[in-house]
Amino acid sequence: MSESREKKIIGLNLFHIKVPMTERFKISSGEVFVKDAIIVELKIKFGDEILYAFGEASPMAGSFYSSETPDSVWEELVRYSGIIKDFNFDNFFDGVENLSREMINLGLSSYARAGIETALWDGISRIKGEPIFKIIGGEMRKIESGLAVGICDSVEDLIKIVGKHLDSGNYKRVKIKIQKGWDIVPIKYMLKNFSDVPLMVDANCAYLRDDIEHLRKLDDFGLVMIEQPLSKDDLEGHAALQDKISTPICLDESVDSIERLEFAIKLGACRIVNIKIQRVGGIFISKKFHDICRNNGIPVWIGTMPEIGIGSAHALNLCVLDNCKFPTDVESSSRWYVDDVIEPLIDVKDGYVNFTEDLSFGLNFEKVSRYMVKRLEINF
Numbered sequence: 001m002s003e004s005r006e007k008k009i010i011g012l013n014l015f016h017i018k019v020p021m022t023e024r025f026k027i028s029s030g031e032v033f034v035k036d037a038i039i040v041e042l043k044i045k046f047g048d049e050i051l052y053a054f055g056e057a058s059p060m061a062g063s064f065y066s067s068e069t070p071d072s073v074w075e076e077l078v079r080y081s082g083i084i085k086d087f088n089f090d091n092f093f094d095g096v097e098n099l100s101r102e103m104i105n106l107g108l109s110s111y112a113r114a115g116i117e118t119a120l121w122d123g124i125s126r127i128k129g130e131p132i133f134k135i136i137g138g139e140m141r142k143i144e145s146g147l148a149v150g151i152c153d154s155v156e157d158l159i160k161i162v163g164k165h166l167d168s169g170n171y172k173r174v175k176i177k178i179q180k181g182w183d184i185v186p187i188k189y190m191l192k193n194f195s196d197v198p199l200m201v202d203a204n205c206a207y208l209r210d211d212i213e214h215l216r217k218l219d220d221f222g223l224v225m226i227e228q229p230l231s232k233d234d235l236e237g238h239a240a241l242q243d244k245i246s247t248p249i250c251l252d253e254s255v256d257s258i259e260r261l262e263f264a265i266k267l268g269a270c271r272i273v274n275i276k277i278q279r280v281g282g283i284f285i286s287k288k289f290h291d292i293c294r295n296n297g298i299p300v301w302i303g304t305m306p307e308i309g310i311g312s313a314h315a316l317n318l319c320v321l322d323n324c325k326f327p328t329d330v331e332s333s334s335r336w337y338v339d340d341v342i343e344p345l346i347d348v349k350d351g352y353v354n355f356t357e358d359l360s361f362g363l364n365f366e367k368v369s370r371y372m373v374k375r376l377e378i379n380f
Contacts, residue, residue, distance in 0.1 A: 005047035007089035007127060011379045012081050013041040016074055017371040019308060020338045023161070026150040028179035028206035030064025035337055037308045038074055039368065040115040042084070044123050051126050054363055055119025056311035058278050059111040065204070065253075065305070066279075068109045076112035078376060084116055085380040092124050096284045103281070110256060110281035117282030118314045131358040133317040136287050143319045143353040146327035147171035147335075148202075148306070151182055155189045162194060165335065169348040172327040173198040173224060179206040187221050202227035205253055209237045216245055224326070225250040225272050235260070238269035248272050252303065256280060261289055265296050272326070274303040277315055290321050299325035309333055309342030313361045316346075316353060328353070341367045 019035045040055040057077060059068040083102065088095045096117065103113045125132045133140065147165050152158040162174055174194065176186060178201045190199055200223055207215060207229050215229055225248045230237045232253040242249045248271035255261040255270075256279050264270055275289050286302075293300045302318045304311065312330045319328045332348045333340035340346070342361040347354040 011043035014376045015039040016373040027204040036070040040119040053123030057111045057115025058307040073111045113281035138320040144172040144327035145348045146173040148175045151177045170351045172351040175200045200224040203229045228252040235269045239267040276303045294323035301326035302328045304329040309340040
């Protein structure tokens with residue numbers, strides 16, 4: 001039995017890769033054309049075997065979603081790599097919770113924490129021979145996928161891009177990015193051309209309290225939700241806006257900790273929450289977010305940065321939790337990237353994620369080498 005076999009982390013490898021994107025990803029605060037990701041590979045001695053487990057730290061280049069960059073997160077991972085060398089796999093629930101708390105106390109960014117912690121969960125899953133979702137209390141079901149589209153140069157481009165991806169994947173809903181001057185008109189065009197597909201919008205903090213009267217106009221369109229309309233720190237403003245509109249507000253950037261989430265709920269600042277592993281710092285805290293929201297009657301859904309396949313596969317393990325009520329942002333591997341480094345690739349068919357039954361994956365190291373910027377091997 002696995003309980004009687006030695007289980008010890010003996011090494012950690014880091015790979016910084018850059019994968020070209022199929023189209024630019026533009027939100028109200030910036031854009032990228034290439035996807036940066038840092039792969040965290042754990043080398044685990046398991047009895048007479050050596051197991052490898054994988055996590056992903058996935059900050060956006062350019063600091064337009066948060067202040068962290070791939071270089072700053074790489075430095076964190078190098079500096080604090082030894083934090084996991086004595087991890088106790090026999091008492092892993094307490095171990096992950098204690099590690100998460102320690103990383104927060106040390107000031108690690110959510111991206112560095114996510115990279116380390118998701119690799120640990122992958123290792124736990126491989127040792128136990130059970131999928132992560134089962135270990136954390138989920139039950140497998142079909143996972144609906146939603147299409148996300150960035151800000152475009154014109155409404156004609158928007159309609160063309162959305163139509164192309166709906167044809168290829170038949171996604172269960174569409175999310176478009178909005179900002180000042182790019183909201184009412186693209187929404188009208190979307191409803192005119194795709195009236196049968198549920199529509200949500202995401203502002204990524206593009207508006208201010210002075211814009212509340214303008215945002216009230218979005219109530220006329222029957223949107224599924226308005227995601228993060230106001231600035232990250234303005235929970236009171238979100239509460240005031242939610243009080244004035246019937247469309248549910250979904251919070252993203254504003255809720256990056258348990259304390260912020262609980263305060264947002266207390267204020268009535270949202271009716272839906274987007275949970276991102278990279279934003280909150282791991283699977284363990286993501287599950288806590290899920291449970292807090294469920295206990296307060298607030299449905300959630302699982303968002304992405306987007307990540308490459310490693311982070312996407314980990315996110316899918318959260319999608320089957322019972323309070324995840326909306327389609328995920330996890331899309332096909334080919335949706336954003338010219339290539340992916342996992343095997344098999346993630347696909348979307350008839351609006352549902354098509355992947356392995358236990359959400360397991362392997363890594364194609366030939367592809368990792370192809371897109372690698374730098375690598376570091378650390379032995380314990």
